[in-house]
Amino acid sequence: MSAYPDGDTIRVTGHAEALAVVQDPETFSSKVSRFLQVPNGLDGEEHAAFRRALDPYFSDERMAALEGPVRQVARRAVAQVPMGEPFEVVEGLGVQFAVDAMLVWLGWSQDLRQELIDWVGENANATRSGDLERTTEVAQWFDDIIGRVVDPRAAHFSDPARDVTDELIRQEVDGRQLTRPEIISILRNWTGGDLGSLALCAGVVLHQIAASPAVESDVRARRADPAALGAAIDELLRIDDPFVSNRRVATRDGNVGGCPVAHGQRLVVDWTEANRDPARFPNPDRYEPEANAGGNLVYGAGPHVCPGRPLATLELRILLEEVLDATQDLALPADQPGVRAERPLGGWSSKPLVFS
Template sequence: MSDPGPPARCPASSGPPTWHVTRHADVVAVAQDARSFSSAVSRHLQIPNGLDGAEHARFRPLVESFFTEDRMDALEPDLRAIAAEVVRSLPRDHPVETVADLGRPFAVRATCTWLGWPDSLETTLLDWMRDNHAATRSADHTRTSEVAARFDAIITELTRVRRDAGEAAPGDVTTELTQATVDGRPLEDAEIVSILRNWTAGDIASVALCVGVVVRYLADHPDVQEQVRRSRHDRGALERAIDEMLRIDDPFVANRRVVAEPTEIGGVALDRGDRLQLRWTAANRDPARFGDPDAYRPEENAPHNLVYGTGPHVCPGRSLATLELRVVLEEVLDATTRIDSVGQVVREDPPLGGYASAPVVLRTDASTTGAGSGISAGAPSR
């Protein structure tokens, strides 16, 4: 394999050029230099990932306060119960879609439980995820704006109910956010919507895609699956295993930056206003950093893994995503004796990562084999 190379200009860009940054070292350099590379890239308010400098510093502690170790420990039993229920509902010895049947239902229910949202929203959110994916793939700004407005309306109604209830509002994360302050003032409605959008609109889909990548990877790599099964009660080892599988096939494709002052990266001169795409998936497979990017080395690669980003804008919700993925994988492993590959995987269309379809068969009898059932693994298709 060859080096991914220095930043390359997108040939289809208009106006200020867009550069795709793919090398691990260059992606890290950009992500860690918030002075030269601004995160204020959207026309919509994005808290905290679209803020820079002092503004980012004001909101970041508030956001991080919802992802503390104590909060995650308290949430874990509820998430485990959801994961166990979803896994129990899946058939054994028949194909199961890791994203549609496992990842999405778990991610939506987990998010609703965490935020205190009603179970009745599950279908609404699943429908919205489907429409949002389609709008994202279309690259039609009118379409994506309409889908975003639908989601904002859902959030606005949830927060309105809590504001109207006053002291009778439920004691959940969403109520707590409506009562939060920054610099001694209450959050504005637009700020609350932005934070909740960040926590849900992207994270539900991302967790679902991650579940698909991890479970299918284990099915495709029986040796790794056996190793993970032996160490599944070691929390740290299991979390490093998940991170490494996601490094190898990273569904978090890219983030944007805009050049704030003339600079250079990877030997390429950049002007103020130039746009960048930080290609996390490519950086996480850079042979200059990882050698063979397909080699499964969770301990060795952990310090350089960029699944959750790096620098001042590193994902503040990493602890929640890690908890969700660990719990759902533990429940899958505890409920099965083996996970087998079946059929072909179908990749998501750019700009999404991960799988649109990644079927597996969940086994509870070690004597049952994929070959005996007449089902065999297939190569990826597009």
């Protein structure tokens, strides 16, 4: 079954079934949390208005302007990886790079670097623990960090914007100014998406390259072509998607792939499983970037499809380019297999690799 009851919720693991859910936002609402989540937790026209205002932050022009600064950050991160010996790539490379790239993108102070690195670790631990009090505390900690960034800037509201964060503070939606809780929520969703998932993405991409000489030689052959390298990254994320799931709640009785769903029932759309559904990908492990691109659900689908995809792809591509340029070979250390992340996280929580 590609959609089935799992306790009180319906777990949706099929490719067609996941698409059916996320492309029918009237039946399957994103208002799953009692907390304000902009734009994730909004529906309908309210959601569309925020997407119209916020999607331009990820335009081609903005991404092109970020290429240079992000490359500097990636080069610095790769330069500190020791050659010829096992090195932890998720925490040691992915997290450091994700935090530095985010500081550059949003124009935040370097003073926040260590606190954000600590936060990523504690956030992963709290998520893994499933302890509601701990996850609430860690969410509050992040909101405090964002508040410390936003509040002093708001005092200079009438000055010209200096960076993306200043622009967001001045952003209008539907002819009105954003409220403080909305600004905090947007920044939380931007940075939460960026930090944790980007480090996990770096881990699964580098692991698969190190694990397969055929994949490594194909990826190296694509080095000079950014679009082709981006396609390879998307395919490696499809095979081992670390961004596991999103939630929905049914607004009426219905069914998904024949599985009855009651009004008010919660659903979990399992992207990792949907991206490996044999009905869509007969051999889910086979690396075929171009052939599988059309079915790739790593960044979701429907009105909530990931707006940050251009930024995530830019950051991952530049990090990979810098790794490829600095090395001739990526390998798995014989005696250090790494540790798989536990759901609701995906990918590797720890992955030592040898660069040479």
